[in-house]
C-alpha cells in the first residue's frame with residue numbers, strides 16, 4: 001500500500017510558531033527549500049485555533065510547491081516553549097491554555113502524517129550546527145534573534161541538560177528591572193528587550209520623539225520594515241541593532257561561564273539584517289563583563305541559515321524522526 005520507501009525524493013514540512021507568525025517551509029532532503037508560507041499566529045484565539053492554523057499552513061505550503069500531502073514524509077513543528085520529548089505535548093508556553101496541550105497528537109490526527117513537535121530554538125540550533133559547524137563534537141550555544149529569542153545548547157550535536165535549557169534561563173533572563181513587562185511575568189528580560197517585537201517598540205518610541213529615520217512618515221508594519229532600513233544603513237535602525245546586540249552580550253556574559261561552549265552561533269532575522277555591526281558589539285559586551293582573555297577559547301560566528309533556521313530546523317527534525325523510527329507518528 002504505502003509507497004514511501006520506493007520514493008527516493010524525501011519531502012518534509014518545517015513549521016516555526018513564534019510570537020507573531022506561523023511560518024512553514026516545504027523542504028527537500030537535499031537541503032533545498034521549495035516553498036514558504038506564513039500566517040499570523042493569533043495566540044489570543046487559543047490552542048485549538050492555533051493548531052488548526054498550523055495544519056492549514058502545512059497544507060498551503062505543500063500546495064504552493066505543487067505537491068500532495070501524501071508526498072510529505074513528516075512534519076516538524078517548533079514552538080517557543082518547553083515540550084515533552086516523544087509525546088510532543090506542550091509543558092510550558094507563555095500563552096494561556098497551552099500547559100498540557102497535546103499539540104503533536106492533535107496535528108497527527110488532523111494531517112494524517114508523522115509529526116514531531118519540539119522546542120523551536122533547539123531544532124534551529126541543531127540545523128545551524130549541521131550547516132555551520134559540521135562534525136563539531138564540542139559544546140555549541142546557538143542563539144536566534146527573531147520576533148523573540150530562541151536557542152539551543154548542544155554537545156556532540158545533541159541537546160545538553162534538561163528540556164528547559166537554554167529557553168527559560170537565557171530567553172527570560174531579567175536584565176532591566178524598569179524594562180517592559182514580559183509574558184513570563186518579569187520586567188526587562190532578554191526576550192522583551194532584544195527580539196524583533198522589542199525593536200519595533202523602540203523604533204516607534206524613537207519616531208514618536210522625532211528621531212530622524214528613513215521610515216519617518218511610513219506605517220510600521222513589522223520587523224521587515226526595520227530590516228530594510230538597517231540594510232540601507234539608516235542610523236536609527238543600526239543604533240537599535242547595536243542596542244539589542246548589547247543586551248544579548250549581557251545575557252551571554254551571565255551564562256557562558258556556566259555553560260562553557262566552544263562556539264557561539266548567532267542567527268535569526270535580526271542578525272540577517274545587521275550581523276557585521278552586531279557581532280563586535282555582542283562580543284565586546286561579553287569581554288567587558290567577564291574581562292580580557294575570557295573568550296580566548298570561544299569562537300563567535302553568524303549562522304548561514306539566517307532567518308530560515310527555525311523552519312529548516314523543524315523540517316530536519318521531521319526527517320530525522322522518520323529515519324530513526326519509521327513508524328513513529330505520536
Ligand SMILES: [Zn+2]
Nearest residue numbers: 172182184189
Ligand atoms: Zn520573560
